[in-house]
Amino acid sequence: MKKIVFSALMVLFTVSTGLAQRAQRTGKASASTTEVRTKLTKIYDMDQQERANYDQIERQFGWGAKETQDARRKVQEMDREHLAQIDQIIQQMGGYPGRSLVGQPLDQVAFLIIQHATDRSVHEKYLPIVTEAAQKGELDKASAAILTDQVKIQKGEPQVYGTQIRVNNAGEKELYPVEDMASLNERRKAMDLEPIEAYLKRMGVRNEK
Numbered sequence: 001m002k003k004i005v006f007s008a009l010m011v012l013f014t015v016s017t018g019l020a021q022r023a024q025r026t027g028k029a030s031a032s033t034t035e036v037r038t039k040l041t042k043i044y045d046m047d048q049q050e051r052a053n054y055d056q057i058e059r060q061f062g063w064g065a066k067e068t069q070d071a072r073r074k075v076q077e078m079d080r081e082h083l084a085q086i087d088q089i090i091q092q093m094g095g096y097p098g099r100s101l102v103g104q105p106l107d108q109v110a111f112l113i114i115q116h117a118t119d120r121s122v123h124e125k126y127l128p129i130v131t132e133a134a135q136k137g138e139l140d141k142a143s144a145a146i147l148t149d150q151v152k153i154q155k156g157e158p159q160v161y162g163t164q165i166r167v168n169n170a171g172e173k174e175l176y177p178v179e180d181m182a183s184l185n186e187r188r189k190a191m192d193l194e195p196i197e198a199y200l201k202r203m204g205v206r207n208e209k
Contacts, residue, residue: 033101036089036093037102040097040109043086044106044109044112047113047116053071079116083113083122086109086114095132095133096129096132096133098133098136098137099137099138101138107138107139115147123150123154126147127144127147127148127151141192145160145188145191148160148161149176150164153176158176158177158178158179161184161187162193162199165205173205174205174206184196
């Protein structure tokens, strides 16, 4: 009888300990998720505020003015700091901070900061992470398409999804070269992008197709 009681107590102790450990892990996970959401919100708010300030200064003083250059350096410094924070979040969470973790629209914040980077190596580093997140439904497929095209163009290669537009020597907007133009709309559809004709019209680009 004592053995049975002792065994029962051991089972209860094991179950209770397991539940306590699980609750502790869940509590930590919830705290981490809340912390990540807070960080992403702060990053986004600061990003938008500083860029709005820069736009206002550029309109007031002109692109080459000292005031504008100072504001531009401030934005660039902010971008570097934010990228470091995003990298830390990705390392902390073991992957992209996507919809299941932070919800919408915060799932776009990490991508936004990565996209701001002008260094090709940064885009190449995070492209697999962004692509995987999009494939899992943690991020818009369009975001992965945009970053893919940016990397392609930085390598001097034709873009895949036709998301990138440039201004030519005549001062006109045009589409960067695209690989296999005939099947472009099929690829765009797979990434939840509108047809290229509608996109070019919306962006004010003449369609010479």
